[in-house]
Amino acid sequence: MVDLEALEAEARASLAEAGDEASLDAWRVVWLGRRGRLTSVLRGVRDLPVEERPRVGAGANRLKVSLEEAVAAHRSQLLASAADTDAIDVTLPGRAPPLGSLHPITLTRRMLERTFRDMGFDVVEGPDVELEEYNFDRLRIPAGHPARDMWDTIWVADDGDSGPRQLLRTHTSPMQIRYLERRSPPIRVIVPGTCYRYEATDATHEWMLTQIEGLVIDRNLSMAHLKGTLEAFVRRMFGADIETRFRCDYFPFVEPGAELGVRWQGDWLEILGCGMVHPEIIEDAGLDPELYTGFAFGMGVERVAMLRYGVRDIRHFYRNDVRFLRQFEGRR
Secondary structure: OOHHHHHHHHHHHHOOOOHHHHHHHHHHHHHOOOHHHHHHHHHOHHHOOOOOHHHHHHHHHHHHHHHHHHHHHHHHHHHHHHHHOOOOOOOOOOOOOOOOOOHHHHHHHHHHHHHHOOOOEEEOOOOOEEEHHHHHHHOOOOOOOOHHHHHOEEEEOOOOOOOOOOOEOOOHHHHHHHHHHHHHOEEEEEEEEEEEEOOEEEOOOOOOEEEEEEEEEEOOOOOHHHHHHHHHHHHHHHHHOEEEEEEOOOOEEEEEEEEEEEEEEOOEEEEEEEEOOHHHHHHHHHOOOOOOOOOOOOOOHHHHHHHHHHHOOHHHHHHHHHHHHHOOOOOO
């Protein structure tokens, strides 16, 4: 049985003894590092009895946030104490300027990549400027198809008969085709990257977004494998007690298609689209759709970051407001 109260008391007592930056860094490694004590508790949730997992998972996540805030406050106190002293020792070396921190979208993207790597996925990237063939045609979205209306496209080269049309990619799904051209099953890969759409911005939409595409191809895969993979991912991201929901949805390159939602603060929120890879795409890759099946999914990193950090307006991420970005200092 995990005693989170005793663990918190021990962590805070240890933190109170940290009197300088080096001690704080050492404390963070011991408690919040990749192999830290609290991290070990979070990783061990899956090994607990079923009835214990929700309590320990949710409690450990809350404790992690609380300890991150505590160490940040302690660091601020140390800096304030150092600044209040009137004594100036001219023999001391100069103070280095404060360092910046990773952008919250970068933090979230790296966390997502780590999560899928731990599940056996490779990570690859594709070009931001894409060919129409890969972005649309070979994903079952030919010219004139109504599905193209789902993406407000930014064309960068429209040469007509003289050459291929190019665009700023509207999703990272083109790497499904590019990867299938080079690799044979079994395939388990995610594709993070920036996408671009010619659309107006509001609190939940931006013309530029970061997406992570996932693709799995192997023998005898089914919707059950898709659901199991994504539910494991969601529980690792948001806690073992998170509720999930799959609903039917349409995407041209999967059949059947679905959306995955989570219950967040009492409301259902869609966080990604997914489905079984369409047999035509598998066949176009030179594979037998009677032998090979697969599933794919795609999510917006900004949406995950908004849930993770409690951000209500997506536009904050790209306004370069230092007051906003400083809130993420020390995060991992």
